[in-house]
Amino acid sequence: MGRYEVILDLIGKEIKNKTVLDIGCGDGVLSYLLAKRGANVVGIDTSQDAIEFAKKKCKRMNKNLKFIIASVYALPFKDREFDYMVSAEVIEHLEYPEEMTIEIKRVWNQKGKVIITTPIKFAEGPIDKMHFQEFFELGFRKLLERYFENVAIIKSHPLFWLEFQNKVIFQHHFPRYFLNFLSLFFRFNPFNATNGWRYYTLQTAVISK
Secondary structure, eight states, X not given: OHHHHHXXXXXXXXXXXXXXXXXXXXXXXXXXXXXXXXXXXXXXXXXXXXXXHHHHHTGGGTTTEEEEEOOTXXXXXXXXXXSEEEEESOGGGOSOHHHHHHHHHHHBOSSXXXXXXXXXXXXXXXXXXXXXXXXXXXXXXXXXXXXXXXXXXXEEEEHHHHHHHHHTGGGOHHHHHHHHHHHHHXXXXXXXXXXXXXXXXXXXXXXXX
C-alpha cells in the first residue's frame, strides 16, 4: 500500500460521487481504496488475469467499482467522462507514453486532478529491465506539458530508504510489520517522505485545470 499513499493523499478524501479512472489498475488495490472513499471508480488493465483477480477481490463493492480490460492507447470512454484520473507506475512500461497522455487529456473533464507516478531515472541505464523507458524529471515534465498547462512534480521515497528497505526491511519480518503498523494507524511511512532529502526515487505529476 505504501506506493499508493502519495496518490491517496494528493487526491484527498472529498471524492464522494466523483468519477475516477485508475489506469493500469493491476490487482485493484488502489481502485478499491478510492472506491472506499465513495468515488465511482473504473479500473482498467490489459491483463485479463489481473482484472479477474481484482473483480474477485473487490466483488463486494460492485456498486461503485468496476474493472474492465482495456488499452491505455484507446480508452473505451466518452470525451470528458472522468473527474479524476490516476496511473501508478504504468507509464514507464509503455512503448508509446505520449499516446496514453493524449487519451488522458481526451477523457478528463478538468473538474478534478490527473495524478501519474513513475520512478525517477538516475542514469542512462534502466532501473528495471521490465521498464520500456524511464524518465528524468525534466523529460517527464516536458512530455506532460505538451498537453497540460498546470503540471506540478512532487518527488518522494528517498533513495536512502530504498537502500535500507532492500537490505534490511525485506530481510527481516519485524521491521516490515512495524512499518505497516505506522502506516496503518499513524499514517506515517518514511518511504513516502517528500522533503529533507537530496535524492528521491519516485516522481508524481499532479495535473490540474
